[in-house]
Amino acid sequence: MTDRPAFVLLEDGAWFAGTTRRPLDPAFGEVVFTTNLTGYQETFTDPSYLGQIVVMTAPMIGNYGVNPEDMESARPQVTGVVVRELSRHASNWRSTRGLDEWLAEAGIPVIEGVDTRRLTRHLRERGAMRGVVAEGRQPSAELTSRLLGSPSMEGLDLATVASVKTPWSEGDGPHIVAYDYGIKRNIVRMLVGAGCKVTVVPAETGAEEVGLLNPDGLFLSNGPGDPAAVEYAIQTIRDLSGGGLPTFGICLGHQLVGLAFGGRTEKLPYGHRGGNHPVKDLRTGQVLITTQNHGFAVVGDAEGVPGAPGLEVTHLNLNDGTIEGVRHRELPLFAVQYHPEAAPGPHDAFPHFGEFMAAVAGGKRPTP
Secondary structure (H helix, E strand, C coil), X not given: CCCEEEEEEECCCCEEEEEECCCCCCEEEEEEEECCCCCHHHHHHCHHHCCEEEEECCCEECCCCECHHHCCCCCCCCCEEECCEECCCCCCCCCCECHHXXXXXXCCCEEECCCHXXXXXXXXXXXXXXXXXXXXXXCCHHHHHHHHCCCCCCCCCCHHHHCCCCCEEEECCCEEXXXXXXXXXXXXXXXXXXXXXXXXXXXXXXXXXXXCCCCCEEEECCCCCCHXXXXXXXXXXXXXXXXXXXXXXXXXXXXXXXXXXXXXXXXXXXXXXXXXXXXXXXXXXXXXXXXXXXXXXXXXXXXXXCCCCCEEEEEXXXXXXXXXXXXXXXXXXXXXXXXXXXXXXXXXXXXXXXXXXXXXXXXXCCCX
């Protein structure tokens, strides 16, 4: 198979040459980078990456193939993949097929041979931005015009796109209703593994409908897009959590908790994506190394969340000081910005699931 010239074009006019093995139509999305060195299959199937072109900072990916067990959703969710080198020789006992073949079958374009170090530095300096991956030796004026007319991530509600359309259940035990804003499979695995029955419901499910399910706890999942655009979730969270239902939010769920109780969110310059982000617990001084994947954050600092006096800040990111965790001062509710379920990444934050289970079992206020 012959390499074809291709490129990544950013909205600020910068472009980065590469190649593609297959014909491809231009694919538009927000260009972001992740610092994960492994776990590319979990990354590409994470619904939080919906609408994004992902630049892998690891110099080579694909060397251990793909397998059915490491899927975080039914299919790849990314809009495109940009790599320095894509290995076509998978060597792992769990591998059932090659990464290149798997992405091609899903229709996900891959641009390889790109100077991903230079591209990542550009995104760090200029911020994540709209981009397009396309075939050709250089961008055309027509393609640039199409890129500048494509939607920005700000203002986009992608939770309804990523969400299931009908409820489904798994497991047995205390009943947890999990809002699917783009939920990862490992979250459900963790909750079921903790001895729960989990009912996953669509993002727009109303509080009254959830109440009829008689839940013992409420889970607010991760997901893609701008949290401020998920307006339908705000009052629902207030209605359900405000009644004393033990509640645990992750990632987008964390941002929605901030909005529901009076705070606001903002877009980060280039976001946090990868499995090596240090987070400090403000009460114990413990530092967790966490998996993260978000482009927005709750506005505030160690002193609190402006406009949300009921929320106490519990965790901060040690790289940029952004809020990584909150808890309600009176209600059994807490949320974290990072991903305690990992997949991929470190397991430092696994205990949060146990704390949520303790709150569900005893009705006591959780301490993330």
